[in-house]
Amino acid sequence: MTERKLKVYSEDEAKERLAKExxxxxxxxxxxxxxxRTNSWKGTLMVINxxxxxxxxxxxxxxITASYAWVExxxxxxxxxxxxxKDFQLAKKIEEVVQWQPGLEGGALEGTPQDDLRFAYIKYDKPKA
Structure with a gap:
């Protein structure tokens, strides 16, 4: 693999970009x-995977650091x-996948029941109004 030099963001630049994206x-x-945040060890393992x-x-x-009900x-x-x-691009993809809620899209996929803890596994961020 070819190694290429990438821009390294300052802390302030990274904070500004995160705030926007x-x-x-x-x-x-x-x-x-x-x-x-997850509802259980099952959810934690699913996020890690x-x-x-x-x-x-x-x-x-x-x-990655994990406990029973969270993954960092x-x-x-x-x-x-x-x-x-590289970090911003991977973070966006992780966010897209982990926070995906098909039930909010109105298609055929209904999503995991959040009101039944036997099935809920991710504590989703609240949708922005």
Whole structure:
């Protein structure tokens, strides 16, 4: 694979970009971060596996910390020692997949029942009005 030099964003630049594009993500200690809340260990594992699949497909690997009812994803481009477009692009894809709620789209897919904890697994962000 060919290594290319990417722009490394300053903390202020990264904060500004996150505010516009990924409002639930934040900058801390040189990483962009997001904590996803889940309803159970099952949901936690599903988020970890989804993030793992996306990261492997992108060939860009996050740090992940997890507990019973949450997953924290941290992105930084290791070989550039900072936040680059790789991190923002993978964060957008992770956000798109983990926060996907097919029941809100009005199609044939109804989505996971959120009012029955036997089936609910992600605590979705509230839709913006």
């Amino acid at each position: 990924l409002p639930h993500w934040y900058v801390e200690h040189g990483w962009i971060r997001r904590r996803y 989804a993030v793992g699949h996306l990261a492997e497909a992108a060939w860009h690997h996050p740090d 994803v941290r992105l930084m481009t290791h070989d550039h020692k900072g936040i680059t477009d």
